Amino acid sequence: MKKILQVVSCLERGGTEAFLMNQYRNIDRDKIQFDFFVFREKDYPYLDEIRSMGGNVFFGVPPKSTHLHRFFQTAEKVMREGGYSAVHSHVNLTNAWVLLAAKRANIPVRVSHSHDMHGQGGKLFKRIYRALELSLLKSSANVFLACGKDAGEYLYGAAFFGEHGKVINNGIDVERFLKCDHEKTVSAKESFGLPNDCDLLIGNLTRFESKKNQLFMLEVFDELLKLRPGACLVLGGPDGGMLEQTRQRALELGVSDRVRFIGSRDDVPACLHAFDAVLFPSQFEGLPIALLEAQASGTPCVVSDAVSKEADIGLGKLRFIGLGESPAYWAEELLKTVEKSEPVSDPEILRAFREKGYDVKQSAQELTEVYLHGQKA
DSSP states (O other): OEEEEEEESOOSSSHHHHHHHHHHHHSOTTTEEEEEEESSOOOOTTHHHHHHTTOOEEEOOOOOGGGHHHHHHHHHHHHHHTTOSEEEEOSGGGHHHHHHHHHHTTOSEEEEEEOOOOOOOSOHHHHHHHHHHHHHHHHHOSEEEESSHHHHHHHHOHHHHHHHEEEOOOOBOHHHHHOOOHHHHHHHHHHTTOOTTOOEEEEEESOBSGGGOHHHHHHHHHHHHHHOTTEEEEEESOBSSOHHHHHHHHHHHTOGGGEEEEESOSOHHHHHHHOSEEEEOOSOOSSOHHHHHHHHTTOOEEEETTSOGGGOOSSSOEEEEOTTSOHHHHHHHHHHHHHHOOOOOHHHHHHHHHHHTOBHHHHHHHHHHHHHHGGGO
C-alpha cells in the first residue's frame, strides 16, 4: 500500500477539500492511503471521517517568511517519518515551499496541484516574488496537475503546462446529487427558516471570502426583490473572513429579513434541490466543485464569466454574465434563467458527467496512476 501526504491550508467544507474527500472515499484504499498536513489547527468537520478511513491529520504552520524555518522543521519531520511515496500539495503557488520540503525529505513523487486562477499583476515586488516562487515550484515538483486547462496555464504558464502538465478533473459522486429524497429536501428548506411568502429561493454554498463576491450577490438580490418581492436568498459555507461583513451589508441594503445564513452543511444535495437557482458571481475560480454539484442536481446557475467555461457540463444549466454588468442586469437574467429552465433527466446528467470526465470514479483512478507511477502516469 502506498501512503500519500495531502497538504492543504485547512479542512473546511470548501472546494479543494471536497475534491480531496471525494477522492479519498472512492480511491482503492487497499492500494492508496491518505494522510493530511494542514496549515491551521482547528476542529474541522472532516476530521472524524478521515480518521475512520485510516488517515492521520498533522497540523503545522503555513510557509510564510516569518516562520519558514518552523514550517520546514515540522513538515520535513512528518514527511521523513511517515513512509510516504508521494506528497500532493493543494495550495497553488505555495506548493513551491511544500514540495521543496518534500524534496529535502527525499519523497520520490512530488505533486503540485493548481485549483484556482487569479490575475498575475500587482506591485513589482509581488511580481518578482511570484516569479521566484514559480521557479522554485518547477524545480521542486515533478508532477504538475490542475483542475482544468485554465488553472494549469495560470499557475505554471501555458507552454510549461502544455509540455509537462496534466488535468485531473474535479470528479464528484454524481449519483449522490441526482435523486434526493423529497423529505430531506423539505427538511432542508424548513431548516432555512424562510418567510411564509417565499416564492423564489436563490442559493449559494461557498466559503465566505472576497473572491466569492457575496457582497455583489446581495446587490443583485436587492435588485431581484424589485422584480420578485417574494424572493429569498440562502448563503451557506465556512467563514473565510467575509461572513460578518456580508451580514452587515445585508442590513445596510435592508434585505436581511429575506436573507438566511445557514453555515456549513452536510446536506448539500438536499439544499441544492431546494434552490430554484444558484447565484455564483465569483471574481475568479479554477473549476468550482459547487457548480458541478449544482448541475448534477439539475439546478440552474447564473455565473460570472471569470469562472472557467470548463465548468459547463453541457446541460444548459449555466448562464455566464460579465462582472462589469450592473446588479440590475444580473437580477433580470437570473429571473429569466429560472423561468426558462427545463428539467434534465438523470440519464442525461450521468452521461454528460461521464463524457466530460467529471465522475469521481474516473478521477480517483487517474490519481491512483499518478501516485503509483509519478510523471509517467
